[in-house]
Amino acid sequence: MSILEIEDVTAGYGMGPDILSQVSARFEAGLIHCLIGPNGAGKSTLLRVIAGLLRPRSGRVLLEGKVISGLRPDQVLACGICLVPQDRSLFPDMTVRENLLMGGYIERDPRRVSRRMEEVLDLFPEIRRYLNRRAGALSGGEQQMVAIARGLMVRPRVMMLDEPSLGLAPLVVDRIFEAISRLKTMGITVLIVEQNVRKGLAHADRGYVLDMGRLCFEGPAREVMEDPRLQELYLGRMALSNLEVRK
Amino acid sequence: MTLLNLTRAAAPARLEARFLILSGLVVLLLLLPVLQVLSDGHNYVLHVLMVIFMYVALASGWNIIGGYAGYTSLGHPVFFALGAYFSGVLLVYKGWSPFWTAPLAGLLATIFGFAFGLITLRTRGPAFVISTIALLLLARLVLDNWEWVGGSNGLSLPMIGWPYRFYKIPFYYGMLLTALAAVWVSYRIRHSKLGLFLRAIAMDEIKAEVAGIDTRMCKVIAFAISAFFAGVCGALWGYHQTYLRPTIFLTIGAAADLVLINLVGGRGTVAGPVLGAALRVGLDELVVNQIGSTELNITVTGILMILIVLFFPGGIIGALRERGRLPRLLDWD
Amino acid sequence: MTTGLQTLILGLALGGVYALMAIGLSLTYGVMRILNLAHAAFMVLGAYLAYWALQIFHIDPLLSVLINGPLFFILGVSLYRLLFVPLAGRPRYTEATLLLSFGLALGVEGLMGTWWTGIYRAANPVYATRSISFGPFYIPEGQLYATVISVGMLLVLWAFLQNTRIGRAIRATMQNRTAAQIVGVNVEGISALAFGLGMASAGISGSLLSFLFPFFPGKHWQWISSLLSLVVLGGMGSLIGTVVGALLLSVASVWVSSILGPTWSPVTFYAALFMVMMIRPQGLFGKKEA
Numbered sequence: 078m079s080i081l082e083i084e085d086v087t088a089g090y091g092m093g094p095d096i097l098s099q100v101s102a103r104f105e106a107g108l109i110h111c112l113i114g115p116n117g118a119g120k121s122t123l124l125r126v127i128a129g130l131l132r133p134r135s136g137r138v139l140l141e142g143k144v145i146s147g148l149r150p151d152q153v154l155a156c157g158i159c160l161v162p163q164d165r166s167l168f169p170d171m172t173v174r175e176n177l178l179m180g181g182y183i184e185r186d187p188r189r190v191s192r193r194m195e196e197v198l199d200l201f202p203e204i205r206r207y208l209n210r211r212a213g214a215l216s217g218g219e220q221q222m223v224a225i226a227r228g229l230m231v232r233p234r235v236m237m238l239d240e241p242s243l244g245l246a247p248l249v250v251d252r253i254f255e256a257i258s259r260l261k262t263m264g265i266t267v268l269i270v271e272q273n274v275r276k277g278l279a280h281a282d283r284g285y286v287l288d289m290g291r292l293c294f295e296g297p298a299r300e301v302m303e304d305p306r307l308q309e310l311y312l313g314r315m316a317l318s319n320l321e322v323r324k
Numbered sequence: 325m326t327l328l329n330l331t332r333a334a335a336p337a338r339l340e341a342r343f344l345i346l347s348g349l350v351v352l353l354l355l356l357p358v359l360q361v362l363s364d365g366h367n368y369v370l371h372v373l374m375v376i377f378m379y380v381a382l383a384s385g386w387n388i389i390g391g392y393a394g395y396t397s398l399g400h401p402v403f404f405a406l407g408a409y410f411s412g413v414l415l416v417y418k419g420w421s422p423f424w425t426a427p428l429a430g431l432l433a434t435i436f437g438f439a440f441g442l443i444t445l446r447t448r449g450p451a452f453v454i455s456t457i458a459l460l461l462l463a464r465l466v467l468d469n470w471e472w473v474g475g476s477n478g479l480s481l482p483m484i485g486w487p488y489r490f491y492k493i494p495f496y497y498g499m500l501l502t503a504l505a506a507v508w509v510s511y512r513i514r515h516s517k518l519g520l521f522l523r524a525i526a527m528d529e530i531k532a533e534v535a536g537i538d539t540r541m542c543k544v545i546a547f548a549i550s551a552f553f554a555g556v557c558g559a560l561w562g563y564h565q566t567y568l569r570p571t572i573f574l575t576i577g578a579a580a581d582l583v584l585i586n587l588v589g590g591r592g593t594v595a596g597p598v599l600g601a602a603l604r605v606g607l608d609e610l611v612v613n614q615i616g617s618t619e620l621n622i623t624v625t626g627i628l629m630i631l632i633v634l635f636f637p638g639g640i641i642g643a644l645r646e647r648g649r650l651p652r653l654l655d656w657d
Numbered sequence: 658m659t660t661g662l663q664t665l666i667l668g669l670a671l672g673g674v675y676a677l678m679a680i681g682l683s684l685t686y687g688v689m690r691i692l693n694l695a696h697a698a699f700m701v702l703g704a705y706l707a708y709w710a711l712q713i714f715h716i717d718p719l720l721s722v723l724i725n726g727p728l729f730f731i732l733g734v735s736l737y738r739l740l741f742v743p744l745a746g747r748p749r750y751t752e753a754t755l756l757l758s759f760g761l762a763l764g765v766e767g768l769m770g771t772w773w774t775g776i777y778r779a780a781n782p783v784y785a786t787r788s789i790s791f792g793p794f795y796i797p798e799g800q801l802y803a804t805v806i807s808v809g810m811l812l813v814l815w816a817f818l819q820n821t822r823i824g825r826a827i828r829a830t831m832q833n834r835t836a837a838q839i840v841g842v843n844v845e846g847i848s849a850l851a852f853g854l855g856m857a858s859a860g861i862s863g864s865l866l867s868f869l870f871p872f873f874p875g876k877h878w879q880w881i882s883s884l885l886s887l888v889v890l891g892g893m894g895s896l897i898g899t900v901v902g903a904l905l906l907s908v909a910s911v912w913v914s915s916i917l918g919p920t921w922s923p924v925t926f927y928a929a930l931f932m933v934m935m936i937r938p939q940g941l942f943g944k945k946e947a
Contacts (some may be wrong), residue, residue, distance in 0.1 A: 091748075130838060151841035159839070166836030168829050179829050182822065183841040227840065394752060396759075443931055447938040450692040450755055451893065454885040455934060458927040461882050469920060526749070576878050580763055583756070619775070619874070623767030629760030633753055634743060 079103040080266050081127070081158075081235055086136035086146075088119075088126050095134065096122045098290045104235075104283075109257065109267040111281035111298060113274050115310065118287040120270040121163060124237045127268075128160040129153035140235070155183055157234035163243060165224040169213030173204065173223050176212050180230030190230070197229045200259065218249035225256055236260055237268040242276065254280045274311070278302045286310065342653050353500060357493045370492045374564075376605045377499035378557050381506040383585040383597035385553030388510060389546045390583070391592035392519055394526030395445070398579040399456030402463045403433040403551040405573035407558030409473055412481050412568050423498060426559035433555025434548045441544035448529050448539075460574060467570040478569030481562065498560045506553045511594050511656060513549070522546055526592065580625055587632045590641030594656035599640055659793050664915055666794055668908030670804040674869065676903035677807035678862040679884040680814065680896060681855030687831040687894035688851040691741065691754040695762035696859050697881035702765055703729060703863020704872050705773055708780045711867075718780050718864050719802055725860035733856025736761070737849045745845070762877065769874035780867040803865040810861060811900070814854070818896075827851055831894065883923060886930035892943025901941060905929075 081104040088097045097119045104110050112120045125131040127138055129150040138146035140156055148156070167176050177197065181190040198205055204226055207215060212223060221241055228236055238257065242250040250273070257280060260267050271277025278284050284301030286293045288310055294301070301307060353373070360366040382400065389395050407429035411422035422429075444455035468476040484491055513519045521542045524532040533539050562568050581604065589600025612621065636643050644650040682696045703725045710716040710724065740761070744753050779785075784798040818824040830837040830847050837844055866872060887906045891898025906929055914922035933940060 128839065130835070149843065150838045151843050154839075154841040162835070162839065166833055166839055168832040168836060170832050171825075171828065175825060179825060179837075179840050179842075182826060182829075185822070187822070231841070394749060396752065396755060398759075443935050446934060450751055451889055451934065451938065453692070453694075453755060454882065454889060455930060457878065457882045458886060458930050461879055462924065462927045465920070465923065576875075577763075580759070583759070587756070619767050619770030621767065622770065623764045626760040626763030626765075626767060629763065630740065630757055633757045633760065634740065637747075637753065 080106040080141055081268075082139040082142075083123070083127070084137045084139065086123070086126055086133045086138065088122055088131055088133040088136075090122075090131070096290055097126070097133075099136070100287075100290070100292050101136075102285060102292055102295065104266060104268060106234075106266050107261065107264055108282040109261055109269065109280060110283045110285060111277040112268065112270045112285045112287060113272075113277060113301075113307075114287035114293075117289075119290040120287055121239050123287070124160055124162075124239055124268065124270060127153075127158060127237060130160075151183060154231060157231070158237070159228040159231055159233040159235070160237045161221075161224045161228050161239065161241065163239040165220045167212040167215075167220055167224060167227070169211070171212055172209050173212055173215070174208045176223055176227055177230055180227035183231060193230055193232070197226050200229065200263075201226050201256070217245050218252065221245065221249075221253055222256065225253075225260075229260075233265060235266045235268065237270075239270045240272055241269065242271065242273055250276065274307070275302070345653060350504065357496055360489070360493065364489050367489075367492050370496045372605060372609055374492065374496045374499045376602050377496075377503035378561060379581075379585060379601035379605055380503040380598050381499065381553045381557050383582055383589070383601050384503070384506040384510045384594075385550040386582040387586050387591065387593075387597045388513060388522075388550040389543070390550075391586055391596070392513065392522035392526065393543055393546050394592070395543060395547070396453050396583065397456045397547070397550075398453060398576060398583070399440075399459040400551070400554050400582055401574050401578040402459055403437060403554035404558035404561070404578070405463060405467065405568075405570070406433050406436060407555035408562030408568050408573060409467070409479070409558075410555075411559035412479055412562045413473060415481055415563065416479065422559045422563040423494060426498065426502075426556045429559035430552040430556035433551040433558075437551030438544060438548035441547040445540055445543040445547060456579075457576070460576065460579065464570050464574040467574065474568065476570060478567050478572075480567045481565075483566050484563065495560060495564045499557070502553060502556050502560070507594065507598060509549065509553075510597075513546075514594050514657060518542060518545065523592070577622060577625070580622075580629070584625055584629055584632075586639070587629060588639055590639030590643075593639070593641045595654045596639050596641045599654070660915075663794055664912050665908060666796060667800070668911035669904060670796060670800050671911060672904035672907035673804040673807040673811070674800075674862065674865055675884070675887060675907050676900045677810055677858055677865075678880070679888050679899050679903055680811065681858030682884055683888050683891070683894065683896055683899040684827075684851050684858075685855040686888070687896065688827060689741075689830075689848045690751045691852070692751065692758065692885075693852075693855065694755065694758040694881060695765060696758075696855065697877035697884060698762040698765040698769075699729060699732075699856060699859040700863040700866060700880060701872055701874065701877040702769060703860040704780075704867040705769060705778070705863075706860075707864040707867035708778055711780045711782065717782055718867050719782075719806065721867075722806060722861050722864045725864050726857045729860025729863075730853040730857040732860075733853035734849050736856070737852035741852070742845065742849075762881070766874050766877060773874065775873050775875065777871045777873050779871040782868055785868045799868050803869055806865060807862070810858070814858075823847075823850070879923060883926040886926040889940055890929050890933050892940030894944075895940070895942035898940055898942030 083100055083102045086097055086100045087095050089095045100123065112123065114120055122131065126133050129148050129152065133146055137144050140158065145153055145156055168179060177194050178190060181193055184190050201222060204222060207219060212220065215223065241253050245253065254276065257267060257269065269277055269281065278298045278301060281298040283295065284298045285295045286301065286307060294306060357370060360370060386397065386400055390397055410429045410432055411425045414420045414425050415422055440459065444452055467473065473479050521532065521537045524537060525539050525542060529539055585600035585604050586597050588603060589598065590596030632639065638646060641650060641654065678700060682693060685691050685693050706725060707718045707721040710721040711718055740757055741754060744750060744757065747753055784802065787798040788795045789798055789801060818828055826837065826842045826847055830842060830844055834844055887902035888899050890906060891902030906926055910922040910925040913925045
């Protein structure tokens, strides 16, 4: 049963060219989906479209059969889809506690927000240690944890993570992926964009390969990993870029 | 295919035509004072044209920093006043004619602009405009209280010793030459590497920096060049008015004029300030001088500015170009 | 020693008022990168309204704060929706808004000049000419009231920003606009609110200005350049910086004024501005990249 559907989405920024062209995909409830592809393939753009930060030029996004493309970001969030962007987008001059409070911004009842914060802190107890520190002063791994925890404040049904392992040490990356696996046990549908193909697919149920703004192929993560087309895509690119370097 | 060939063949010919028309216009303007020499009664025409030339020079100069680089300056009246007071003081105390000292006044304004730019153009963004407002008010304060140059009462200059019938003519030529020089410099910069860098700065300064452009130096040089013409115009205009007073030169209204002229004509285009200046002076003569000047003028200036920013951000030139209706005669970019 | 302390007292008292005047500028710049050149023009408009209220309806300027605040808030929200929202998403947004607010400042100045003419005015409530002394020190009574109101308003604003959901959203939008959108803040609504609050601060401080300083329509240019100078000193977009900048420069200007005379006290602001731009362009509390 698919929870989220993308139908023929074409999108781009400002007056610029199409970054995504005619992308269609389905994401299944409760699974971890990993979006991979070379730089500039349009992975982050796809997440921005789903989150309502970028309006598609054509096509639709459906959540459980309801059209959500065209809604404002706060309305999409209220539907239960949250995004943890690449730069983590914390509020640097606020404390971690305030960042979590901001995560629950769309909930107006302060008692519910603080109850939810306790729940989230029970899920990620390590955050309690730096609850009163300035978010800008945390390490990259800590910031990523806070960003995920902040996303959980709205009890999302779909959580999208844009390159959660970017710039983190291998050991920290393992901790982040462990946290992502915990999201799955909570029944949350997860979409990850990952540069680290092997690691991303190893933790995912399904893989989606994007190239040049199009969806090339998709399938169970294990099959995608072993698909010769994947090798071709990355190796071909590498050979090309090596050629350019030599020139 | 034939169409392509036709346009290709026609292009140089039309370029020629444009060149001929424009140089014909310049020759006409150069010869115009002959009328006044032959028969009296054309002083008004000469005067209006002279004022237009002055605004062409001022606005084209402003455009180099305010249009190409996109850094709005409200401090240009300071360079205007600097030129006027420099040449005026030399006239009063030394008897040197401003016609000879005007280029020096421009040079002084350039040096001053360079130094000021070094301080205030270090940063990106809107702090610059703040510093130019401060500069304007500071200059006003200094001149209002500096008794040696007349303080707030001002400084009276001796009249030019020419008979009434001919006395507009040297000012006419002075302003015309300054205007031509300003447009020429503006055109050359627009088509130079500096112009390219400045427009890159206007579009996205961070990217321009990343691309390795010394954005600070580009901005400072643009600002200094743009100050030159204000200095020269100030020297000539002060002499023409025969008195210098801080309230005439150093007002935000004067700065707003330059901004508005560029906005109306088209900021960042070569022809924009020329068109804007002609319209500004023309309308002034037709409307304002009939009704009389009121405080409402300031309001009209403000409302015009708002409307242009909202609906015609490219000014006349930009709006015409967008619709593909810009005559080649006015396309100097 | 006594004169030094006296200068400090007067300077800090004045600084409280400057801080209220400038906080709106800082707020609108911080939240949406709009440098509102019309801020002081609306402040002077507020002063005229307070002057009118006193002359015609005998409403004390301290009370007209309660009229000006809401009135300018509504005016600000409407102006934002009418003029600034259409510019959203345009390339070179900050510059377009700068020119727009410049036009707005000229428009308001001209209207004030037409309506009230260019002569100097000042509201004259009874306390405007009295002063209170304690020991060897004194403080003008009007100044004292103005300072108390300003500090009160700033504390209310601070509490609002720190402790309420909407206040936190304003701070969040100042720190990271995209992140604010991601957590569901309607940033357009927050922007309109911030612009309204900025204008309300202009209206309220206008009421106080009406009896503290004489004013005329063109006076707002001097005010805006002084206020912007102290905002730059504090660091553009930093509210704490603005308050600190206001206190520093007001003390300095009172001191300069006591030595060189009041004519030269604005020079303090300009000198500070140029010095900051030379030494630390991002200001005392500013971030480097901004």
